[in-house]
Amino acid sequence: MKTVRLHDKEFEIFIDENEINNIISQIANQINDSKIEKPLFLAILNGSFLFAADLIRKINVPDTEISFLKLSSYVGTSSKGSVDELIGLSKNIEGRNVIVLEDIIDTGITLEKIMRLIKKEKVRSIRVATLLFKPNSYQKNFNIDYIGKSIENDFVVGYGLDYNEKGRNLKKIYKLKN
Ligand code: IMP
Ligand code: MG
16 A cells, blocks of 8 residues: 555555564664663553554563553543543552653653653653654653654654554554645
8 A cells, every 4th residue: 555545634655564673673672782670661552552562572671561551631621621641550660660662752742741640650760662753843851762763743644653543553654645
């Protein structure tokens, strides 16, 4: 499939399966070579489910664990406005070496919320791994330890990433056609 149509928009191939695999191997190698002990991967749903599944199978650090969390952001009916909640953090992560797995970091606003919520859990360390990163859009100062690929400010879909919930099942990553 050279182009795909999702809702009202047309997307063209940007990163194929082979390149995705190479990007993930390179992140896995860096983590495997690091001195991290008993890492707890925390995959941020929904977007990172495929990235997490493929990355974790390349990790050979002893006592590796994975957990998932979903960040729910909604506007409440009270005057308080926006509320952030962690759904699915059923596990006690206190004292753990956490590696956050994100599909894409754009402005960094989502990452900021995640960091704030995780820091409350008294973890031992936090590292961040993201498949894709938009450096020209990033507004925060958190260090991103593992970056798969830096991209322009294009809108991309596929391999877990969605356009209004469509396109997550695509094997390749596509970008919006101009
Ligand atoms: P941020 O809070 O601006 O860093 O955006 C992060 C979230 O926005 C990601 O976890 C994605 O869900 C979504 N997002 C940002 N850029 C894209 C994109 O190009 N395609 C699909 N989703 C995106
Ligand atoms: Mg999304």
